[in-house]
Amino acid sequence: MTRQNFIPRIQKLSSASLCLLLLAAASPPSTAMMKHGNMMMDETGMIMNANADNLPRDCKEISEDVDIVIRAGHEHAQKFPGKMFAFDRQEWDVKPCSRINITFINDDQIRHQMMIHGLPGYLYPDGMVHLELYGQGELKASLIVPSRPKTYLVHCEIPQHMEKGMKAQLKVDGGDGDLPSIPGISEPVTPDVYPVAWSQTTWIALIVSLTIGLAAPIIGGIWLNKRLQAKQLSAKDSA
């Protein structure tokens, strides 16, 4: 769709700007994006607060480079019953002071986001890194994480996308616990209620257990009583 829009627009531009555009199109996508403050954007998506160079205050150096590919879309939710959208992975664990090089791929025909929250505000305004694709496509961006063990929220913030499964967590140095309602990892705070499949077998299991429970003290009592009587008899005999 974007390419189709692109062609008629090119035809309308003067030759000078056409040359500039072609130059821009020839270079890698991340540099072709226009930069606005801490945001890069074009007709296919946007990146906010990417940071490949600035170290968090508590890091002396980058400990290692970690390359992560994150795919987003409906197809990745198919393995989670009751979910509609998901990332292909729900958890990553990295070393303190890692530089994470993210490749974000959208497999749907709609908009998806990959936001990471809770990062230090002095490096990442509002504490977040935000990648957004307006449709199928790919974006690359890096960030450097601080040193202390922490679990960061990774999600798509489009209404009802996180709620319907697009939620994951990034752990630094093992993290500081699990976030709620991450598909396949943690329970929701307000879980849905489903009917339990009661059948004849279930009822039989309950009735049998009840019968055994009821019979056990009775049979046990009779047995104990008999033993006591036997003891009393033998005591009498010995007397």
Place this chain on the structure above:
Amino acid sequence: MHRHFFVLFSLLIGAQPALAWLTPPAMHEPAGIEPPATLPYRLDETGGIEKPCSNDHPEWRDAQTIDGLEIAASPMCEPDNPYDIAVSVKGTNNVSMHTLMQTHFAQDALIKTDDLDGDGDPDVIRIKLEVTELNGQSPDGEFLINTFPIAPGIEPGLWVYSPKMVGMGVKHFNSLVANPILRAPSPVIRVEQGDKVYITLENTHYLPHTIHLHGVDHPWLNSEGKDNDGVEEHPVFPGQNHTYEIQTRHAGTMIYHCHVQTAQHMMMGLTGMIIVEENRPNNWLQTFNIGAGHVRHPSVAIKEKFNREYDLVYQSIDKRLASIVQGANDPRLIAQRMNREYNMTESFENYFLLNGRSFPYTLRDGIIVAEENEHIKLNLVNAQRSAAAIHFHGHKATIMAYDGVKAAEGSQITRDVFDITPAQRLDLDLYTKNDGLHSYGPGLWMFHDHVVTGTTTDGLEPGGNMSILAYRHLLDAQGMPHMHDEMFDQVFTKNYYEKKLPAWGSGEYGDALGEAGMLAPDYVRIAGFGLAVGLLLGVIIFIVVALNRKLSQ
């Protein structure tokens, strides 16, 4: 000795029922000579009083020029963001990056290119719509997210088509309130007669939807030979998109809506107005009127005849249907409850909205501002389940068109109640000439649905789709009507809509018509009754025990 005891006990037993009968205390009792006093009106203590107008963006009200585009003044409390209007008129591809950044439109939300007929305006229009859930559920706690209150404290689950956006769906990163671009009603869409329009539905929602362009001239199949009518058997599933194509030969006010599980999905909010404007030179149209209401950049044809233009979308909500999306998170459970368990034939309408809001919120962005001797164009659509009877106080307007078809000169009826059945549209000319027919003069005139449920919110007055037709000089600097301060204190309070406050609790008649108090408990009677019943029970037990002893001796 024993015999005496027995006589005494028998007497006591005999007296018990009489005593108990005389003094049974109750939860409700008749008042004596003096009924209880009126409770003090505790508006201040109950909390939750909102400012009638938050006045967040006073600068949005002025007439202004953005990227060379003239945007009319809109002196109401919450006018549209003028940058949204600039982008809606010029397209995301023809505005400066600064302008685009003042909005939340995605950069491909509205692409306008190719002046095919050479008359100075773009004729190939690519519109992208998403589907957004407002007041939705979260598995992470007992709260709603992307909230859009329709009235103080009232947040029913809602679905809307929304222009393709970018960034946060909430106001900021630690808020739950929906970004202002995400709101009811679904945006009014304007296209020009003859334009090649591509409307792409990008289904960001978790259930399938379509767009059916009701009344808009469109071929049955699109240029790819695929569904172009947006009907039930061609749903666009979550994560997918589909493009509907139109090149209309006929102009008029039409409607678009989802045609999947149509009854429920329309009632959830997937209905909007689409207006095909007559072709004119240099006719740059405001493609999106977000939240409907005032059109701050009307088309050339409208400007030829009218001083102002307003879009009025009437919509209703069944609170039981709306609560389904808030009661489960699993889309399968929501689908089951909505499609199979909920029964539309047994439904009610509880909330009535004008342009996405119920009174008193209609006063913030759903008023009509007028001056004397003006022709004001009103475009009405009924997106409710039931018929409406729209009435303007102090005015008789004239019907210009029915369902997007111009009425012949002789059938352009002037009247004061406009009956409009579901999905119908009316184009009205409201003429503010003080001649005793068209207008009775300047004022803050109410307008509302005259079907009596329409002015209530879950049965409570004043509410529903009530709003005002306000003459400019009777509005204050924040666009709120003068002379209503006392009423504002009452109705901009969620306790009022939770039915905790009396309608006439304050002022001169507050004592006469406020909330009646309760009777003080009569402790003598309560103690007497308690002692009597206790004694009776004690005696019965004593006798039973005594008899038992006697028998066993």
